[in-house]
Amino acid sequence: MPSVGTKKHVYFFGAGQTEGNATMRAALGGKGANLAEMALLGLPVPPGFTISTEACNAYLASGGRYPDGMMEEVQAALARLEAAMGRRFGSRDNPLLLSVRSGARASMPGMMDTVLNLGLNPDTLPGLIKATRNERFAYDSFRRFIGMFSHVVLGIKSERFEERLIAKKQREGVALDTQLSARALREICEEYRKLVRREHGAPFPDDPREQLRRAIDAVFASWNTERAVVYRRLHAIPDTWGTAVNVQSMVFGNLGPTSGTGVAFTRNPSTGEKRFFGEFLLNAQGEDVVAGIRTPLSLEELRNSLPQVNTELEEVFATLERHYRDMQDIEFTIQDGTLYLLQTRTGKRTAAAAVRVAVEMVEEGLIEKKTAVRRIETSQIEHLLHPTIDPRAAATVIAKGLPASPGAAVGRVVFSAAEAVTCVASGEKVILVRSETSPDDISGMHAAEGILTATGGMTSHAAVVARGMGKCCVAGCTSVEIDPSGTWFSANGNKVNGGDYISLNGTTGEVLLGRVELVEPQFSDHFVRLMAWADEFARLGVRTNADTPRDAEVARNFGAQGIGLCRTEHMFFQKERVNAMREMILSTERRDRERALAKIRPMQKGDFKEIFQVMQGLPVTVRLLDPPLHEFLPHADEECRELAAAMNMSQDELRLAVDRLREANPMLGHRGCRLGISHPEIYDMQVAAVFEAACELAKEGVAVLPEIMIPLVGHVRELEITRRRAEEAARQVMERLGVQVEYKIGTMIELPRAAITADEIAPQADFFSFGTNDLTQTTFGISRDDAGTFLPRYREEGILPDDPFVTIDQGGVGVLVRWGIERGRAARPNLKLGICGEHGGDPKSIAFCHAVGLDYVSCSPFRVPIARLAAAHAALHETEGVLEVDR
Amino acid sequence: MPSVGTKKHVYFFGAGQTEGNATMRAALGGKGANLAEMALLGLPVPPGFTISTEACNAYLASGGRYPDGMMEEVQAALARLEAAMGRRFGSRDNPLLLSVRSGARASMPGMMDTVLNLGLNPDTLPGLIKATRNERFAYDSFRRFIGMFSHVVLGIKSERFEERLIAKKQREGVALDTQLSARALREICEEYRKLVRREHGAPFPDDPREQLRRAIDAVFASWNTERAVVYRRLHAIPDTWGTAVNVQSMVFGNLGPTSGTGVAFTRNPSTGEKRFFGEFLLNAQGEDVVAGIRTPLSLEELRNSLPQVNTELEEVFATLERHYRDMQDIEFTIQDGTLYLLQTRTGKRTAAAAVRVAVEMVEEGLIEKKTAVRRIETSQIEHLLHPTIDPRAAATVIAKGLPASPGAAVGRVVFSAAEAVTCVASGEKVILVRSETSPDDISGMHAAEGILTATGGMTSHAAVVARGMGKCCVAGCTSVEIDPSGTWFSANGNKVNGGDYISLNGTTGEVLLGRVELVEPQFSDHFVRLMAWADEFARLGVRTNADTPRDAEVARNFGAQGIGLCRTEHMFFQKERVNAMREMILSTERRDRERALAKIRPMQKGDFKEIFQVMQGLPVTVRLLDPPLHEFLPHADEECRELAAAMNMSQDELRLAVDRLREANPMLGHRGCRLGISHPEIYDMQVAAVFEAACELAKEGVAVLPEIMIPLVGHVRELEITRRRAEEAARQVMERLGVQVEYKIGTMIELPRAAITADEIAPQADFFSFGTNDLTQTTFGISRDDAGTFLPRYREEGILPDDPFVTIDQGGVGVLVRWGIERGRAARPNLKLGICGEHGGDPKSIAFCHAVGLDYVSCSPFRVPIARLAAAHAALHETEGVLEVDR
Secondary structure, eight states: OOOTTSOOOEEEESTTOOOOOGGGHHHHHHHHHHHHHHHHTTOOOOOEEEEOHHHHHHHHHTTSOOOTTHHHHHHHHHHHHHHHHTOEETOSSSEEOEEEEEEESSOOTTTSOEEEEETOOTTTHHHHHHHHTOHHHHHHHHHHHHHHHHHHTTOOOHHHHHHHHHHHHHHHTOSSGGGSOHHHHHHHHHHHHHHHHHHHSSOOOOOHHHHHHHHHHHHHHHTTSHHHHHHHHHTTOOGGGOEEEEEEEOOOTTSSTTOEEEEEESSOTTTOOSSOEEEEEESOOHHHHHHTSSOOEEGGGHHHHOHHHHHHHHHHHHHHHHHHTSOEEEEEEEETTEEEEEEEEEOOOOHHHHHHHHHHHHHTTSSOHHHHHHHSOHHHHHHHHSOEEOTTOOOOEEEEOEEEEOSEEEEEEESSHHHHHHHHHTTOOEEEEESSOOGGGHHHHHHSSEEEESSOOTTSHHHHHHHHHTOEEEEOOTTEEEOTTSSEEEETTEEEETTOEEEEETTTTEEEESOOOEEOOOOOHHHHHHHHHHHHHOOSEEEEEOOSHHHHHHHHHTTOOSEEEEESSGGGGSHHHHHHHHHHHHOOSHHHHHHHHHHHHHHHHHHHHHHHHHTTTSEEEEEOOOSOGGGGSOOSHHHHHHHHHHHTOOHHHHHHHHHHHOOSSGGGSSOTHHHHHHOHHHHHHHHHHHHHHHHHHHHTTOOOEEEEEEOOOOSHHHHHHHHHHHHHHHHHHHHHHTOOOOOEEEEEEOSHHHHHTHHHHGGGOSEEEEOHHHHHHHHHTOOTTTGGGTHHHHHHTTSSSSOTTTSOOTTTHHHHHHHHHHHHHHHOTTOEEEEOSGGGGOHHHHHHHHHHTOSEEEEOGGGHHHHHHHHHHHHHHHHHOOOOOOO | OOOTTSOOOEEEESTTOOOOOGGGHHHHHHHHHHHHHHHHTTOOOOOEEEEOHHHHHHHHHTTSOOOTTHHHHHHHHHHHHHHHHTOEETOSSSEEOEEEEEEESSOOTTTSOEEEEETOOTTTHHHHHHHHTOHHHHHHHHHHHHHHHHHHTTOOOHHHHHHHHHHHHHHHTOSSGGGSOHHHHHHHHHHHHHHHHHHHSSOOOOOHHHHHHHHHHHHHHHTTSHHHHHHHHHTTOOGGGOEEEEEEEOOOTTSSTTOEEEEEESSOTTTOOSSOEEEEEESOOHHHHHHTSSOOEEGGGHHHHOHHHHHHHHHHHHHHHHHHTSOEEEEEEEETTEEEEEEEEEOOOOHHHHHHHHHHHHHTTSSOHHHHHHHSOHHHHHHHHSOEEOTTOOOOEEEEOEEEEOSEEEEEEESSHHHHHHHHHTTOOEEEEESSOOGGGHHHHHHSSEEEESSOOTTSHHHHHHHHHTOEEEEOOTTEEEOTTSSEEEETTEEEETTOEEEEETTTTEEEESOOOEEOOOOOHHHHHHHHHHHHHOOSEEEEEOOSHHHHHHHHHTTOOSEEEEESSGGGGSHHHHHHHHHHHHOOSHHHHHHHHHHHHHHHHHHHHHHHHHTTTSEEEEEOOOSOGGGGSOOSHHHHHHHHHHHTOOHHHHHHHHHHHOOSSGGGSSOTHHHHHHOHHHHHHHHHHHHHHHHHHHHTTOOOEEEEEEOOOOSHHHHHHHHHHHHHHHHHHHHHHTOOOOOEEEEEEOSHHHHHTHHHHGGGOSEEEEOHHHHHHHHHTOOTTTGGGTHHHHHHTTSSSSOTTTSOOTTTHHHHHHHHHHHHHHHOTTOEEEEOSGGGGOHHHHHHHHHHTOSEEEEOGGGHHHHHHHHHHHHHHHHHOOOOOOO
């Protein structure tokens, strides 16, 4: 025992003397804590002891000095181990052999080091032979030990030893290690020892205590190897955690045909099916299973080879799952027919398996619903919603862009929206390749399987719209150069013609040549049940951004509780509408504008009717026209010609008119409610269309809950004016149609000034919807469309921790959102508050939305399940605290 | 006296019984208060009484009912007046006649009504003849009374009476009214009375009491005539003020050759010279002076005509000026050699006169310096700084745009910057006419006398740059349509060819055909002294935004205390530099970019040296490159051809490169410190050039105080990175040149996020300069360049009280500025704080800057004096309160 006032550094486990347990993960590492826990459960764990992570940290911090008292504790624990095992470390008669393994708090597979069979030397070897009566085994263990120790501790390349082993097998005329004779293995040991003397410049250290000391040093030091540092950075593991060292008495899987070693999962990690799943090798040590030299057998074979061990193992599996209440990943060794457990940890699994395991464990009474919900990561859900590139497919990657919208797509290359529509109409699948997309391309984007753009970032038009459509998109793929002829593109020296097949991986950003095999998404009953539980815990509602009946339907099926943003502009881009729209824009007389709008009104009414029908019983927030009018005007020569003819203008006049409307910074231009004020007839028409649709359905008994949303308000007067007009337009329709419909009128909060003056705006608004896309653009002064030239670098260099268009910038934009909420609610306590920017589908941002007290988030249909889960996580995080997840 | 509890409505003045005084302007109106004050001073004021503005308000509010007790008070006052004058109102023997005049709190010249000679009728007329023994005078007074009363009270057009008077003079064969005989005048009175019966449908009201009542009603009602309402709106006079009614015993200037009437200023209102200045007419009533039928005589002639009256008048002038301590505008009447004063008020004056009067009054000991400073309005200063259109010039206005930059300009029309430069080089003066200007046009704008643009608002590129240059500009002149050929423009049906002369009035926004005469600016010693006094009171410093040595010199002469913003980008637009710049932009290798920049460096060094030299001893804030790189690339075909050749690229390649750099929203694009981070070699070059210039001058003993300013910081890390690099570049230069120069590094606060996170940014910044142009753009989400299509309407409809690009929006942008200041100073108490947006030259915004505690404002050179004065006003306003200014 350590003296009073000194820290305890060493924890014994096994042999009924276990000092640690599973909760001591921080001090003992995952492996050490679970070894202790298994020992406490009475499972057959070879006894040993764990040197704590704190000892490691102290060692590293002091430049290689053990903390006071540690080595004394190690000696004491070793003595205890010798007593428990009835063998002595370094004994010539019946030597105790040890394994020395690293074990950090978070699992860092393959990143750190292990030494087996420690304690062997020319003196102790005969003792091992005597004790096991197996000379071949003893030399096999010795050569393994020399190789591993020399590699891990002395830094000699393991290839040096491999080469000699292979040469020996050739000379002996055998294929497998197990076929080598005791003699051959002894000779190899000699060769290895000579090799060490040559490479290391000193003889192999034979003193077992020195071996142990140096192995401990090596494990401590392995925490700071480059690969470990890089791994930690990639997985956000703090450098300060350190690793524990597990020193354990050896058990041998290589003692003969009734010995062996294996790994197993308590359920299928790929499907989640409740059935043991694993592999083993007879007459082998752990490294052999991983090395892939011999093909391991399926765990089911163990029933035949060693039925009793199999029964015992199945009991262990059941015990461990019941105890840990999660699927376990287990390492075991069988020595002469006796089962030993070397490790247990939470098993990694696919998204589909994760969902199934969680749901079935609830049914089995193993875990609570909230635990099931918390166990599923939102990032896993994404994989369930999109087809993906088959990871086994052979494919040539020709370029890599931004993974703008996940999933995968295969199709023929087209370079224009029109071409996309035509090809798809004739039964082809296409990938739309553009320098960048614009609202003109919507129909083509709809038609295409996927979208590839050369410029634009994660939140460029292409990216946002594609995600909205649940469509695969690779954006900002700068190595793609579209020829000005628009008939081919090149990418890193590959020429791809229009009509050629390519494949996109929207999850990685890869562009692949040809038609790559896809894997269809998994969307199981388990998933549906899990999501329902999530909703029970969530406080935030989840709505969707949907502009079409189809999107609305998808979203409703995904569990959306309403539409938080129905953009009306996309409705204007269809052929016959855009013509009327252009007529309206180019007319100088109000009467002409109204006549043009009158053509669009019945079509808009039809759209709204379909959407209201799909969403019946749920609120539908309709945003009035937002984009600047010039977005609707043609640019292509032919279209200009057509339009000029239709408008009875000369082409020069038309061009002049188009030029006049062009804007230097359209994002900050004549759009949103500014249009509603300068062209009130547009909003009048839209509001009338909404209420005609609503009233007609209401008469049929459909429950409609329209919410009119005014965009881009910066000053309360803008809202006052547009609100008053909208109320009047609504009143007129309802009076004419003789039916009253409940409705709300609210506003986007998407400009800093709106957030700052929320207390002035709130009295005019039934609801606020934070438009965090534009709010981020204006707060940062960054155009999403242009950010591709510098924002990626900002992310790489850590200037910004996250892409602020993906994850809400809490320190800047978030401050405005908080102010908006506080001031808005202060002025109007019953104000309804939501968010409809892209952030509404981002889990980190959703946690923020929960924390600041929004009522709902609204996101694209395909992100609705993710948002529902994230909302549940946020609520559970608040009430339950952080879940200690096995990493 | 009114009974207790009732409000007093009527205030007597004159005859030693005066009840009011000059401080009672609100209740008695300006005229009434000053009549009372003059009476108290013992000056010869015909006695009378004033009915209060409150009575007027009560009358108007009740729909035409006198407040309780008012009429009783009028009767009592009238009785007192009769007693004082020894005459009775309506008496057949010696009737008291009255004048009834309006008199509001603020002077509203010509806006409201007056009736003279009230009390005359066929019964009282003989009494007047008897009392004056002047039949002609009596009938002259009668016909005046009938005309005025009928017009003012009965609403009959005064032309009707004029026509008859003219016809009569023709029939009588005389030219002047004074030449009409008593008989002729009597006949006119008859005609007038018939005219009234016909037009009014009832006989002329002969009862004097009814005349008085109806005249009072008419004056009350005149407060709400359309022209009065419009005038109040234009001059920001509250509708709630109301008008007082002054009822005064008549004195007659039309009694004969020793009678007369006149108006006088105690100093010359045009030049400010201390010399009485005025005009008078003998044998006339007040209206004759104004009507312009007879040519009035200069006041100097009075010395000859009526020397004693003249002496008396000069004493009155002296008394009044001494009393009011300001230049007075006086109305007087001489009745039979006796002087009467009818009005005194603060005299309106030109800007030049205002300055001279104020300065000389300080010298005379009449007023304090601070009073002098407060008396000059900042808007007046503007007139002193620019040549102006001669108001007497005859000219054809062909269009009206926004008064974007004051002053006037005359020149030949050119349509391109290149043409402007060429024409000016050949000795022509030109007006640059563009749809809008871009940085490419800078040289042409420099060369031109003035700039006219068809689009863009008060803060468009053209407007901002023109104001910066102190150059006349009319912007957003939408009726100007430039023919696509670029050889002529049309405006409201006028065709103007290139080479034709036009003139611009930047103060009104008018575009005039041909060469209009200009008046040169006044810039006197008085002005210089006044400005020096202003600086004594100001707490805010005033710096300038200057990019060239010439601008710096102008600003320094105008009293700038440093440069608050030296934009370096304009320096890049000169021919040989822009080529190197383009080379830099289009090079893909860093080495090539550095080589191109090396060409610019000595030129930039030269620029900085000249500027530092001019500003020696004063701080110079140099902003590193801000605009996006594509602004430097050519668009014209020929330029592209040249550049492609120079760069050894094909034209297609060049075009592709140019297209690649194009941005959807350049305002929110790859600019500011984002460039400094992606292309660090640019900032390195600029910082090196600054420090080479500074060090070389420092060696020569010139005091240089460079301040490096990093633009467009949104996140502290951006500043950290660019600051560290700038420090290193500075260190290297100073080490190489072996001299240390004190310097600061700070940042613009021009994005909402920067203001919000000012506490994080401040530790990295020696100073903040609020860039309120961009801060306004981002806070409102409004692009200055595009605002012209909707912002004017917002202003007209009162959606926004001010143009937020002219006057800082305190409720939104101002909140961010306040936060920025509070958080910045909290984190770094010695943080230096300034503003360098256009608002730095706007008086209202300067008052805000003073209130929130900035250290300085920075504005364009020509606004420096305005800013100095505004800064003094803000400080005096704080310590002294509001100055009651005669409006």
